[in-house]
Amino acid sequence: MFWLSHHHPDEYNRTYVLGGVRICARCLGTYPVMLAALTGLFALRAPLHWRWDVPVVLALTLPALVDWAVGRFRPASGSNAVRTLTGVLLGLALARSLHVHVQRPLPTVLLAQAALVTAVAVPVILATYRRPRPE
Numbered sequence: 001m002f003w004l005s006h007h008h009p010d011e012y013n014r015t016y017v018l019g020g021v022r023i024c025a026r027c028l029g030t031y032p033v034m035l036a037a038l039t040g041l042f043a044l045r046a047p048l049h050w051r052w053d054v055p056v057v058l059a060l061t062l063p064a065l066v067d068w069a070v071g072r073f074r075p076a077s078g079s080n081a082v083r084t085l086t087g088v089l090l091g092l093a094l095a096r097s098l099h100v101h102v103q104r105p106l107p108t109v110l111l112a113q114a115a116l117v118t119a120v121a122v123p124v125i126l127a128t129y130r131r132p133r134p135e
Contacts, residue, residue, distance in 0.1 A: 005023055005027075006027075007024060011075065013076070013080075014071070014078075014080065014083060015080075016028060016080060025080035025083035025084050026064060026068070026083040026084065028084055028087060029084040029088040029090070029091060030087035030091040030094070033087070033088045033092060034094045034098070036095075037091060037095030037096070038098060040095075041095060041099040048099075048103055048104055048107075053096065053097075053107075054109050054112045056093075057093045057097050057109050057112070058093075058116055060092050060093035061093040061094075061113055061116055063085075063086040063090075064086040064090040065117065065121070066120075067086045068124075069121075072124050073124075073127075073128060096109065097110040097113050
């Protein structure tokens, strides 16, 4: 099921099995934390501008990007614990940028985050796109 695990069978080492269902290790860290943090930011009526938004959000996003990129080049590397931890950090970053975006569309923090993800993901995807999948 795609919404719980978007990995092919040769990438099942990147998932946990919970209740007989495979769940992506990074997504397991990202989405629950993002929803909890987003709920908290709204409940606390967090300010829409903080001078450290961009550097903090980028710093929290970067570990997941680096771990993902390394995994694209070396599929057997890494651990689910690290993937989940980088997912937690990513969830915090996404919560902050989405909190501001929902109230003030396309804020600098979200655009900077999108630029960082694009700058890392596009070259990595292009470099690994034609790599044959293990059978």
